[in-house]
Amino acid sequence: MKTLTRRTFLHASALSTAAVLGGPSLAVHAATPPKARVVVVGGGYGGAIAAKYLRMSDPDIRVTLIEKDSAYVSCPLSNEVLGGERDLASLTFDYRGLTRRGIAVMQDTVIEIDPAQHVVKGAGGNRYNYDKLIVSPGVDYDWAAIEGMSEAVAERIPHAWKAGKQTQILRRQLEAMEDGGVFYIVAPPNPFRCPPGPYERAAQVAHYFSTHKSKSKIVILDAKDAFSKQGLFQAGWQEHYGDMIEWVSGAQGGIIEAIDPETRTLMGSFEEFRGDVINLIPHQKAGALAQTAGLANESGWCPVDQRTFESSIHKDIHVIGDACIAGAMPKSGYSANSQGKVCAAAVVAAINGDAPPAPSYVNTCYSIIAPEHGISVAGVYRLDDGRIVDIPGAGGVSPADADARTRALEQQFALDWFRNITSDMFT
Ligand SMILES: Cc1cc2nc3c(=O)[nH]c(=O)nc-3n(C[C@H](O)[C@H](O)[C@H](O)COP(=O)(O)OP(=O)(O)OC[C@H]3O[C@@H](n4cnc5c(N)ncnc54)[C@H](O)[C@@H]3O)c2cc1C
Incomplete structure (x- = not known):
């Protein structure tokens, strides 16, 4: 194992960034000793933003983002790939924008975190020292929850x-399926990534079937008895696809x-149930790194101080x-x-000896039911007695009786949301 001294850090960074990102920004780090070193693991929706906002908030902090993929x-809008409306290239982003901002982006897989020594270890032998660590590894799957399922089986199912x-x-299997076939979506129990996702997926595949194999059926076998935006989804399915989509709740045998x-x-x-194509979405838990680093509790997810996202288990790891x-x-x-x-704001405050600012949190999830039919759910949240709670009346779902123009506008808003949030992440 190599310790990442300044010299090896620069060398490794230069190699990785040259290969992956093509942007020399490391002189920023070399010129002045950093006020503090913050390492961010995972360059997705959480990690890319944390790295960028840390760097923007305080340029004297050295920010290193470690991401396993180039x-x-x-995932947002990937159901449209299944519906045949877009390709994966339109959903793919590189890290050059973050490199240009002076973030050292390393392509490496983190295999270990040593909270006592404040060191992160990469698969290639690199060691990254940190004062504060932010981890955003996404989800992993509980394969044992459904007998016969495994990572290897997921190559076929x-x-x-x-x-x-x-x-x-999945897209290829849907293309190869004969007209008149049955496509099963197995929806997982709560909590899981993207609560409206399986139901948007059913709509997107129905859109494809209705134009290419209209005798086919989609059956959602659900572990739950209710789901996000349920009334809006069921009305939208019926409006565009008639009885093509069937939902079987947990209580009904799902x-x-x-x-x-x-x-x-x-x-x-x-x-x-025997299917022609099966999309089994497994039970979920925090990403593998969170499990191996001991950041998750018995629920499978990571408890944090909801004001700062600092782990309740390991200090200086968020x-x-x-x-x-x-x-x-x-x-x-x-x-x-x-x-x-x-x-990011809480970490910058801590590094500068300040109290964390009062947090405010927001979420909106759009779902596209048909090319001119979007729906949404929005929430605004605040901290109450250490817990993030919904602010009553500040969010809500699309109206049940919205007219066609509003539905078409919401579909456009979904695309605008995607352009804005990915621009926020990667430029
Ligand atoms: C079909 C579908 C549709 C969705 N639609 C929406 C939507 O419309 N709107 C919405 O808001 N959300 C949507 N989501 C949910 C959204 O994708 C996730 O909530 C979001 O990606 C979570 O961000 P994250 O940073 O936690 O994880 P991710 O975005 O998954 O990022 C994790 C990153 O960490 C990296 N990583 C993991 N382990 C390591 C390691 N050991 N070393 C180095 N790197 C590592 C991974 O490669 C990955 O890049 C959708 C999800 C799905 C599946």
């Missing part, structure tokens, strides 16, 4: 709950206990995004963005 593929290769596998991937058969508590327990906030990209900003 480019980021966004895709979850497509991380955008990229998994999305492509809970899946096992799968036989060879025969593509799902075993529920009451009956079995956890944001899907991996953390954030009171009333759903696990979404917008929540992760909001948490990244609150966390």
Whole structure:
């Protein structure tokens, strides 16, 4: 193992950034000794924002972002890839914008965190010293929750709950499916990444089926008895796709206990279902790194001080995004963005010996039901007795009786939201 001295840091950074990002910004770090070193792990919706806002708030702090992939593929709008409305390239972003801001972006997989020594260890042997660490590793899957499921089986029975290769596998299976086939979506129990996601996915695939294989059916087998924006989804499904989408609640037998991937058969508590294509979205927990670093509790998620996102388990380590327990906030990209900003402000304050500023948090989740039909749920949150709570009346869902123009506008807002938030992250 190599300790990341200034010399090796610059060398490693130069190699990685040259290969991945092409932007020389490290002179910024070399010229002046940093006030403090903050390492951010995970360059997704939470981590990229935290790194950028730290750097913007206090240029004297050295910010290192460690991300295992050379480019980021966004889950938001990836259901549109399944619906045939866009390709993955339109969801893919590199880290050059963050490098230009003076952030040292390292392509590396973090395999260990040593909270006592304040060191993060990379798979290639690099060691990154930190004064404050921010971790935003996303989610991992509880494969054991459904018998017969595993990471290897997910190559054939895709979850497509991380955008990229998994999305492509599922799209190809849907393309290859014969007209008249049955597509099953197995929706997970709460809490999970993107509560409206499975139901938007059903709509997007129905859009594809209705134009390419209209005799086909979509059945959602749900572990739950209710879901996000349920009334709006069910009305939108009916309006655009008639009876093509069927939703089976947990109480009606939607809970899946096992799968036989060879025969593509799902075993529920009451009956079995044989599908032509199956999208099994597994039970979820905080990303693997959060588990190995001992940042998660028995719930599988990471408890934090909800004012600063500092771990309740390890000092000077903050956890944001899907991996953390954030009171009333759903696990979404917008929540992760909001948490990244609150966390960055708290870390900068701590480094400068100030109290953390009063936090405010926000989330909006758009879902696209058809090319001119969008719906949304929004929430604004505050801290109350150490817990993030909803501010009554500050958010809400789209009106049930909205006219066609409003639905079309909301679909446009969904695309605008995506352009804005990814620009916030990567430029
Ligand atoms: C189909 C679908 C649709 C969605 N639509 C929306 C939407 O419309 N709006 C919305 O707000 N949210 C949406 N989401 C949810 C959103 O994608 C997540 O909530 C968001 O990505 C969470 O951000 P994060 O930073 O916690 O994790 P991620 O964005 O997943 O980022 C985690 C990053 O950490 C990296 N990483 C993990 N472990 C390591 C390691 N050991 N070393 C180095 N790097 C590591 C990963 O490579 C990844 O880049 C959707 C999700 C899905 C699945």
